[in-house]
Amino acid sequence: MSAPGVPVRRAPAWQRALPWLVALGCFAFLYFFRIGPAAAARGLSVPGYLLEVFQTVRWGAWLPLMVGYSTFFFLIDSLVVWRIITWFNARISYVDILPIRASAYIISILNEQVGKGVMALYLNRRDGVPGWQVGSSMLFIMFCEVFYLLAWATVGVALRWDAIDPAFRAIPAISLGALVVFVLWVLYFRGVIAPGHALRERDILLAFRKARWWHYVAIMLLRSPALLAAVFVYWLALDLFGVQAELMDMLAYLPVIFAGAALPLPMRAAPIVLWDLIYPGDPGRMTTFGLVQHNFFIFFNAAIGLLFLRRANRDLFD
Numbered sequence: 001m002s003a004p005g006v007p008v009r010r011a012p013a014w015q016r017a018l019p020w021l022v023a024l025g026c027f028a029f030l031y032f033f034r035i036g037p038a039a040a041a042r043g044l045s046v047p048g049y050l051l052e053v054f055q056t057v058r059w060g061a062w063l064p065l066m067v068g069y070s071t072f073f074f075l076i077d078s079l080v081v082w083r084i085i086t087w088f089n090a091r092i093s094y095v096d097i098l099p100i101r102a103s104a105y106i107i108s109i110l111n112e113q114v115g116k117g118v119m120a121l122y123l124n125r126r127d128g129v130p131g132w133q134v135g136s137s138m139l140f141i142m143f144c145e146v147f148y149l150l151a152w153a154t155v156g157v158a159l160r161w162d163a164i165d166p167a168f169r170a171i172p173a174i175s176l177g178a179l180v181v182f183v184l185w186v187l188y189f190r191g192v193i194a195p196g197h198a199l200r201e202r203d204i205l206l207a208f209r210k211a212r213w214w215h216y217v218a219i220m221l222l223r224s225p226a227l228l229a230a231v232f233v234y235w236l237a238l239d240l241f242g243v244q245a246e247l248m249d250m251l252a253y254l255p256v257i258f259a260g261a262a263l264p265l266p267m268r269a270a271p272i273v274l275w276d277l278i279y280p281g282d283p284g285r286m287t288t289f290g291l292v293q294h295n296f297f298i299f300f301n302a303a304i305g306l307l308f309l310r311r312a313n314r315d316l317f318d
């Protein structure tokens with residue numbers, strides 16, 4: 001968080017352009033190597049091919065399914081933020097955290113991590129919590145997300161080992177390495193490793209200094225209902241798009257896809273490409289599914305943010 005009166009240094013132009021260039025590369029890959037050839041094979045233009053997919057989706061069942069899931073995710077996501085803030089920063093009610101989390105979804109249209117930075121700014125201005133200390137809680141959330149996604153992906157791969165895409169069989173080994181990192185991380189912040197190290201005392205790492213091992217586990221458990229609901233919802237959504245998939249496959253695939261969705265790429269380019277690579281049989285259908293599924297989610301969450309925007313502005317500026 002910048003101090004008042006201190007100008008914020010902008011990132012170099014190439015750094016700001018990089019996410020857009022990567023996203024453009026993802027969509028170019030889909031257009032020239034996946035959708036274009038599939039459309040040509042059927043004697044259709046690319047727009048006509050994609051329109052044909054749209055016309056086969058059962059939108060009447062899909063829309064309430066996604067509205068219900070997005071609302072449930074918002075409540076669980078807010079619960080996680082509330083729990084971490086009350087542990088490490090300030091006493092605040094769950095009801096008061098709702099406008100904070102919801103309003104951050106508006107910024108998250110562009111970048112999920114910037115949305116977390118907005119929550120830090122909100123709590124700094126409204127409750128006087130030092131900005132870097134709130135930032136440490138946002139880092140704690142992101143850190144836990146990595147391990148929670150890896151844990152569930154490992155469970156999904158183990159349950160579907162023989163049927164899963166072979167590329168996903170590397171996940172248990174990655175998770176084992178991550179577990180070693182986690183243990184070393186906790187030992188470092190407990191002072192067992194490198195006692196007296198100055199880096200550990202910075203405000204941006206406050207949450208990690210305060211955290212015990214069970215805080216990490218508790219956050220992963222609190223977050224898990226949202227993922228387990230997503231497994232069922234995305235399985236149903238695939239069926240509504242005319243794609244047959246195994247329910248338990250979603251438990252292995254979704255954590256990886258959600259990790260890709262967290263990358264700061266416009267229009268959620270990474271998960272769209274991942275869906276097409278996992279189910280390569282119908283590139284137009286999978287591209288449409290990924291585009292609609294992930295972008296509806298972020299825009300509907302932003303709409304929830306608009307419902308709370310008046311309250312959020314009042315808290316910040318009155």
